[in-house]
Amino acid sequence: MSLLFRSRQQGAQQVKISGFRRFVMFWVHNLQQAVASLGELARYPFASLMTMAVLGLSLTLPATLYVVVKNTEAVGASWQHASEMTLFLRKELSQQEISTLHKRLSLSNDIESVRWIDKDEALAEFRVHSGFGDALKGLAQNPLPDVLVVLPAAHKRSAGQAQQLAQQLRQEREVEQVRLDLDWLQRLEALINLVRDGLLALALLLCLSVVLIVGNTIRLNILSKREEIMVMKLVGATDGFIQRPFLYTGVWYGVVGGLIAWIATWIMMAWIAGAVAQISELYESQFSLVGLTGQEMMILWLLAIGLGLLGSYLAVRKHVKEVEPQ
């Protein structure tokens, strides 16, 4: 459009380009500028890769921590027996009464399963395993109570909920004592929460630093192209037109930085996997480390691109405007 000369046709109007074609050309131009920005980066591969590596490695730390937290949570959840509680019953109860309680608890919504350990069976087992076999023979009567082992339903398994359930069961007439060994589960949960919160804070700080680093790199980029920007402004380029290549540069930083983050995270996981295998061997558990899923990798990548774009956007918004022709 010409502001000063109404009859004057310009640019796209002059060569008679249809609306559809102009729409297509807009994207073609953007693609061209994107490729041109990539070419520009390739001209200084070392400097470009440094910025990309900073971006990528900054994201690697939170990504790796995230994987660690994710796996720890999986371990916590897999130890469902942690919230298992043991109900010691009154000695004077008859078999009939115990059986009734067993049935009643089994039907509760809050309880997944109840296992009854008969006091005679328990004694027999104790005799075999404890090594006190002979000493136990001297006892006049069985000192062990009947025991019900209660596994709470899934929604009652967290430390707080399990505690509540235990309190409830303690009220039962037949129950002498409830034992719930929650301490270590609580500690594990608290630890995971701490790591998760720390991870979030760390991730935010690192994202911020990524934005600042990209912003500063783009700022230097803009300053080194002062002359060119001035000339472009003199021949009528809008700020948007001048900004676009720099924004694409930021996007490319993110694209490659994200790939670097993938690779670095994968290497970190491979590194840790050895140690994890050793631990799980010691605990005789079948545990294998789960890395980033496809979806999480995409999120990491988009995050890297988003941060690159944000950093460059902040830089161009401020600095392209500042370069005025003289």
Next chain:
Amino acid sequence: MIKFEQVSKTYPGGFQALNQVSFHLEPGEMAFLTGHSGAGKSTLLKLISMMERPSSGRVLINGHDLKRISNRQIPYVRRDIGMIFQDHRLLMDKTVLDNVALPLLIEGYSMQEARKRVSAALEKVGLGDKLRHYPMMLSGGEQQRVGIARAIVNKPPLLLADEPTGNLDPKLSMEIIRLFEEFNRVGVSVLIATHDLGLIARLRYRTLTLKEGRMINDGLQEG
């Protein structure tokens, strides 16, 4: 085409570059703007190309008050004005083709569409065979002509030239002026700022004279 009404420009710091300047350049007119260094020639051109805004008074182009043009609209105003500089302001790391095509690409031409017009513009300034050259490979006069090709490639109705012959010998200077005359013949308004009085004397064009920020002769009154 260009109309100044009581225009003053005071820079921050108090230096008054222009003082109550008024003149009117008709459409299709070609004129020289002269005066010593610091008389306000560059400031006057900057007010037209909106690199500066006046402290008081009105600048009109084709009847449009530039005061009404917002900062966002400035690029569109500049697309209507071909500007030529003493130091020609070419991009040294780009070929002649890329340099001249720049205004067209900014307007949304594709490179294929732009190439034809770039060739035509370079043909006009006599550099049709230098498309693939870099500015460094050209002489001073040739570089200046590339600058002119860039200024006219999108056929603006108005040409502004700031000391276009400043670094050139008289023969080359005359060639450049002849180029401007050619554009003027097809209806382009041309305003050339220069302190090359010898050049002006040899040509019979209207000459506006600035002295210490005042227009002491607008070239219309006999004096």
